[in-house]
Amino acid sequence: KQEVTQIPAALSVPEGENLVLNCSFTDSAIYNLQWFRQDPGKGLTSLLLIQSSQREQTSGRLNASLDKSSGRSTLYIAASQPGDSATYLCAVGLDSSYKLIFGSGTRLLVRP
Amino acid sequence: KAGVTQTPRYLIKTRGQQVTLSCSPISGHRSVSWYQQTPGQGLQFLFEYFSETQRNKGNFPGRFSGRQFSNSRSEMNVSTLELGDSALYLCASAGLAKHTNEQFFGPGTRLTVL
DSSP states (O other): OOOEEEEOSEEEEETTOOEEEEEEESOSOOSEEEEEEEOTTSOEEEEEEEETTOSEEEETTEEEEEETTTTEEEEEEOSOOGGGOEEEEEEEEOSSSOOEEEOOOEEEEEEO | OOOOEEEOSEEEEOTTOOEEEEEEOOTTOOEEEEEEEETTTEEEEEEEEETTEEEEEOSOOTTEEEEEOTTSOEEEEEOSOOGGGOEEEEEEEEOOGGGTTOOEEOOOEEEEEO
16 A cells, blocks of 8 residues: 655745755555645645656756655755745655545745 | 636535535546545545546545536535544646646635534
8 A cells, every 4th residue: 555754744944945855655656746735724736746757857946856766756945935835745646547645744834 | 727616615514414515627627536635634535537437436435425527527425424524625637638647736625514
């Protein structure tokens, strides 16, 4: 059974710092991995999608990497800003259907 | 281009009642998935519909059901509500080849069961 873990559960950093959020999964046979952010009481915003054949994806200040063999993905946020404060969730797609298995998230606070 | 919409945004029901939630996907998307989010269990997959067929179902009791219409809009129904059904219910749509499985979520329906 696929399990997804995110460490740390919470993170507080000063503005401007570069940071890394971690996601690990137990079964390397994934179809894709998607990173989302969620603001309090809101839905999920898609940040990056990495297909199983890819090693990384970049969008602006965000870079996500994927290492299937070790069951790990990282989300790198450069030059963090207070507006980046949110909960970040990673989710693993198991096959070509659209079912996602989510981690429990990392709650990020960027202090001005 | 309109995103995923969910109605209603908030619902308050009492135990034993039933509820129907609605989700309209992004235009052109044929897949709609439903998730339940609670503080204790996080985000859990309920079911996924593609072209009016349920393709996948999560580990939820039969009180949770859904359907998808020919225009891809989907409804989720929960019968005989329990206190533990209080949650944020999120739907996601996908299906354009360009985005290859990337899923886009709606704002959610906050259900409170009293």
